[in-house]
Amino acid sequence: MQQALRPATLVSNLAEADSAGTAEFGEGYTLASAFKTPASGVYTLTGIILPLKVVNNESPLVVRIYSVAGTPDATTEANNPGTGTLQATLSSPAFTVDGAHFVNYLFTSAGLSLQPDTWYWIAVDTVGNGVYDWSYTLSSSFSGTSGTSVFNGYSDDKGSGWAIYGPTENGSPQRFEVQATAPSGPTYATWSGGLAAADDANKDGISNLMAYALGAANPTEYARSRLASFTKVSGGYQYSVASTTRTDVLYEIQVSTTLAGSSWATGVLARKTAGGSWTAGDITSGITVTPTTDGVSVTDTNGGTRRFWRLSVSLP
Numbered sequence: 001m002q003q004a005l006r007p008a009t010l011v012s013n014l015a016e017a018d019s020a021g022t023a024e025f026g027e028g029y030t031l032a033s034a035f036k037t038p039a040s041g042v043y044t045l046t047g048i049i050l051p052l053k054v055v056n057n058e059s060p061l062v063v064r065i066y067s068v069a070g071t072p073d074a075t076t077e078a079n080n081p082g083t084g085t086l087q088a089t090l091s092s093p094a095f096t097v098d099g100a101h102f103v104n105y106l107f108t109s110a111g112l113s114l115q116p117d118t119w120y121w122i123a124v125d126t127v128g129n130g131v132y133d134w135s136y137t138l139s140s141s142f143s144g145t146s147g148t149s150v151f152n153g154y155s156d157d158k159g160s161g162w163a164i165y166g167p168t169e170n171g172s173p174q175r176f177e178v179q180a181t182a183p184s185g186p187t188y189a190t191w192s193g194g195l196a197a198a199d200d201a202n203k204d205g206i207s208n209l210m211a212y213a214l215g216a217a218n219p220t221e222y223a224r225s226r227l228a229s230f231t232k233v234s235g236g237y238q239y240s241v242a243s244t245t246r247t248d249v250l251y252e253i254q255v256s257t258t259l260a261g262s263s264w265a266t267g268v269l270a271r272k273t274a275g276g277s278w279t280a281g282d283i284t285s286g287i288t289v290t291p292t293t294d295g296v297s298v299t300d301t302n303g304g305t306r307r308f309w310r311l312s313v314s315l316p
């Protein structure tokens with residue numbers, strides 16, 4: 001089930017005043033700013049706005065997006081852009097030389113999926129004789145969906161070594177705006193109106209979170225028809241779930257031979273992280289994971305001994 005996408009400003013400090021200082025750079029120098037995505041939902045990056053003075057446009061300014069494994073550390077320089085994974089190179093606009101005024105330039109994305117609760121660096125450099133001045137501000141205020149978790153960084157050796165600093169440490173973040181479309185559909189919080197995940201508001205035997213995860217329209221829907229199906233197929237058995245489209249839910253299809261509570265965690269046959277796609281789990285021999293239009297089918301051809309299957313859902 002897809003719903004209309006909503007445009008969103010993920011994070012921005014364009015409303016803050018320019019410092020009236022100069023952050024001019026060219027070949028050999030990389031400036032970067034980091035932002036963190038919201039805890040749930042997968043946003044789709046559409047573009048990033050940078051206020052620039054184009055002193056010389058002989059080579060284009062290039063904006064690259066890196067993800068890093070954890071929170072940047074301004075003391076140890078951990079999780080700087082050089083340790084990251086390149087996610088996208090944005091399309092640069094046409095530049096007009098004007099060394100006197102900042103102009104908001106929009107660098108567009110082909111639709112990078114921004115994973116939840118993840119730090120991304122916006123790393124900006126040029127190769128050639130171009131010279132650019134990227135506006136910064138003396139304010140540490142940011143607006144937008146993801147709040148104020150922002151780091152800045154620079155490298156004067158093309159990214160081999162980095163110095164990074166937090167928003168309150170230096171107090172002069174670069175100015176930028178990250179534009180993205182919000183995830184389609186509700187979050188569990190908006191869908192449930194605050195009902196506890198483990199409760200069963202309509203007493204149909206299906207917890208509120210499970211009903212949500214399976215695509216129920218609201219907590220009062222009688223959701224039994226949405227439960228997984230289990231059928232015998234050629235060579236084995238197939239476990240299918242019709243709707244697994246919630247982008248803030250971790251789905252796992254698990255197997256156990258004993259039903260013991262601790263046994264399920266080691267029996268993951270298929271997994272879908274929040275906002276991600278269905279992938280193989282920890283047991284792969286004899287198991288085929290087949291994504292369907294809105295859900296998944298998992299086929300087990302191992303046969304033989306007694307096995308129990310279940311769907312596990314949680315809010316990571």
Ligand SMILES: [Ca+2]
Binds near residue numbers: 201207219
């Ligand atoms: Ca229920």
